[in-house]
Amino acid sequence: MNIALRDAQPAFSPQVRFEGAPFLAAPKVQAPAPDAGAAFAFQGVRKAFGPKAVLHGLDLTVPAGAFVAVIGKSGCGKSTLLRLLTGLDAPTSGAIAFEASGAKDPARLTRVMFQEPRLLPWARVVANVEVGLSHLRSKAERRRTALSLLADVGLADRADEWPSVLSGGQRQRVALARALASRPRILALDEPLGALDALTRIEMQQLLERIWLQQGFTAVLVTHDVAEAVALADRVVLVEEGRIALDLEIPLPRPRRRGSPELARLEGVILEKLLGSAA
Amino acid sequence: MTALARFVRQGVGWILPLLLLVVWEVAARLGEIPKNILPAPSDVGAALWKLSVSGEIFRHIYVSSWRALTGFAIGGSIGFALGLANGLSDASRAVSDTTLQMVRNIPHLALIPLVILWFGIDEEAKLFLVALGVFFPIYINTLHGIRTVDPQLIEMGRIYGMSRIALFVKVILPGALPSIFVGLRYALGIMWLTLIVAETISASSGLGYMAMQAREFLLIEVVVLSILIYALLGKLADSAARLLERVFLKWHPAFQLQ
Numbered sequence: 001m002n003i004a005l006r007d008a009q010p011a012f013s014p015q016v017r018f019e020g021a022p023f024l025a026a027p028k029v030q031a032p033a034p035d036a037g038a039a040f041a042f043q044g045v046r047k048a049f050g051p052k053a054v055l056h057g058l059d060l061t062v063p064a065g066a067f068v069a070v071i072g073k074s075g076c077g078k079s080t081l082l083r084l085l086t087g088l089d090a091p092t093s094g095a096i097a098f099e100a101s102g103a104k105d106p107a108r109l110t111r112v113m114f115q116e117p118r119l120l121p122w123a124r125v126v127a128n129v130e131v132g133l134s135h136l137r138s139k140a141e142r143r144r145t146a147l148s149l150l151a152d153v154g155l156a157d158r159a160d161e162w163p164s165v166l167s168g169g170q171r172q173r174v175a176l177a178r179a180l181a182s183r184p185r186i187l188a189l190d191e192p193l194g195a196l197d198a199l200t201r202i203e204m205q206q207l208l209e210r211i212w213l214q215q216g217f218t219a220v221l222v223t224h225d226v227a228e229a230v231a232l233a234d235r236v237v238l239v240e241e242g243r244i245a246l247d248l249e250i251p252l253p254r255p256r257r258r259g260s261p262e263l264a265r266l267e268g269v270i271l272e273k274l275l276g277s278a279a
Numbered sequence: 280m281t282a283l284a285r286f287v288r289q290g291v292g293w294i295l296p297l298l299l300l301v302v303w304e305v306a307a308r309l310g311e312i313p314k315n316i317l318p319a320p321s322d323v324g325a326a327l328w329k330l331s332v333s334g335e336i337f338r339h340i341y342v343s344s345w346r347a348l349t350g351f352a353i354g355g356s357i358g359f360a361l362g363l364a365n366g367l368s369d370a371s372r373a374v375s376d377t378t379l380q381m382v383r384n385i386p387h388l389a390l391i392p393l394v395i396l397w398f399g400i401d402e403e404a405k406l407f408l409v410a411l412g413v414f415f416p417i418y419i420n421t422l423h424g425i426r427t428v429d430p431q432l433i434e435m436g437r438i439y440g441m442s443r444i445a446l447f448v449k450v451i452l453p454g455a456l457p458s459i460f461v462g463l464r465y466a467l468g469i470m471w472l473t474l475i476v477a478e479t480i481s482a483s484s485g486l487g488y489m490a491m492q493a494r495e496f497l498l499i500e501v502v503v504l505s506i507l508i509y510a511l512l513g514k515l516a517d518s519a520a521r522l523l524e525r526v527f528l529k530w531h532p533a534f535q536l537q
């Protein structure tokens with residue numbers, strides 16, 4: 001067992017109270033590699049920018065391989081939560097613990113995908129994917145791996161094009177291939193489909209679900225689309241006033257049918273909570 | 280008539296300049312344009328032939344080009360290096376940028392009297408002026424290019440664990456390149472302009488010197504010839520820069536319309 005700890009205090013603070021943490025294994029449709037995902041836990045995480053606190057002691061425990069959707073109003077701290085999870089920012093207080101058996105490189109534990117694809121315009125599509133493969137020594141191996149990742153997202157034939165000639169959805173798929181390149185245990189997604197049109201969105205959701213089922217990483221998807229959240233996630237958490245205001249299991253089998261009454265009911269529950277608190 | 284038809288087919292754009300040339304030649308021959316105002320094109324051609332046979336013109340072109348390129352290399356590399364340093368390091372920018380921005384407000388050609396006092400009319404004077412003139416466009420545009428690289432791409436590079444060197448080579452420099460090329464092309468224009476002025480005022484060789492000598496002996500066709508050669512060299516430099524742009528910015532949507 002391998003415990004990584006990211007927190008606000010010095011590394012040897014007495015906060016390491018995590019041996020034998022009671023992480024549950026997430027139920028899964030197929031079984032990819034058993035250690036493909038990592039579990040993590042936010043423990044009383046507070047994050048403030050100057051005097052303004054964004055997260056007030058947030059607790060969230062996510063088992064390995066789960067698919068969690070995070071929703072909440074604009075500015076409630078969803079992106080902040082992901083930046084803390086991926087180590088782009090440090091919590092003001094509290095700790096974030098990871099449990100990833102057999103993980104070697106903590107820098108490759110998590111990867112993040114943003115609303116913008118953030119591709120290098122001056123690098124060919126395949127070279128953009130290779131950005132995620134810097135851990136591979138051999139150039140030939142990097143290219144081979146990048147090409148197979150592109151095939152996974154259905155873009156094998158676009159490998160030698162410039163990103164500027166791709167459509168928005170295709171660029172996001174390249175970004176997904178790049179994020180998955182180093183086989184992260186946790187994939188954080190910050191409204192990655194927010195800028196896409198409705199049809200492309202649904203295609204991308206299906207692609208995301210398929211790849212998640214194949215690879216078994218832990219997925220944390222921030223979205224403002226409640227329908228998207230219930231269609232994809234095992235669990236939807238609602239962030240409000242810096243805390244988790246709602247934590248809802250979505251115990252529906254996959255593949256899920258969009259527009260089914262069950263999904264609509266759960267969507268209604270969440271929307272009611274979202275809007276109810278606004279009134 | 281058939282020759283004219285062929286020209287029409289090859290490019291309508293050539294008709295007007297050609298027509299002008301013909302009108303100019305005819306008008307000069309008929310004495311409509313006085314010889315001491317503008318020589319006939321054929322006279323300019325004859326001057327070119329004479330100076331080519333004697334080899335004199337090649338010597339002047341060589342000297343002028345050497346001055347232009349050497350001055351460009353000196354001023355351009357200092358400007359590029361300082362632009363990089365100030366773009367990448369806040370400390371470096373804090374120390375030197377204000378000073379440089381102040382110096383920039385002095386038109387470099389206004390320094391000519393001072394430069395002649397310092398260096399006489401030797402090569403150093405001309406190299407100094409060209410280098411100074413070229414320095415600022417390269418410096419400003421390199422600095423601007425680096426400061427405006429998309430911060431989201433830089434964050435992406437960091438997330439993917441790029442070292443500082445990799446980040447510079449793969450993200451920052453390519454991102455700054457379009458702006459650096461703007462500076463390069465602008466600097467090439469300044470380079471020839473500065474050299475023309477400097478050579479006209481003080482030189483004992485070069486195209487500007489050739490023109491001034493010719494003026495003294497009223498060889499107006501040689502004056503016109505040197506102006507045309509300056510224009511040609513300027514065009515050549517600009518085409519070279521465009522070619523480099525095509526090679527290095529071929530990813531840019533502006534260069535993908537084949």
Ligand SMILES: Nc1ncnc2c1ncn2[C@@H]1O[C@H](COP(=O)(O)OP(=O)(O)O)[C@@H](O)[C@H]1O
Pocket residue numbers: 049054072073074075076077078079080081
């Ligand atoms: N680097 C920062 N400095 C100051 N304030 C910030 C910073 N990042 C986020 N915030 C503030 O924190 C709040 C939450 O932001 P964010 O996590 O981006 O919200 P969202 O849920 O829309 O993703 C916002 O009010 C935002 O202004």
Ligand SMILES: [Mg+2]
Pocket residue numbers: 078079080190
């Ligand atoms: Mg956000």
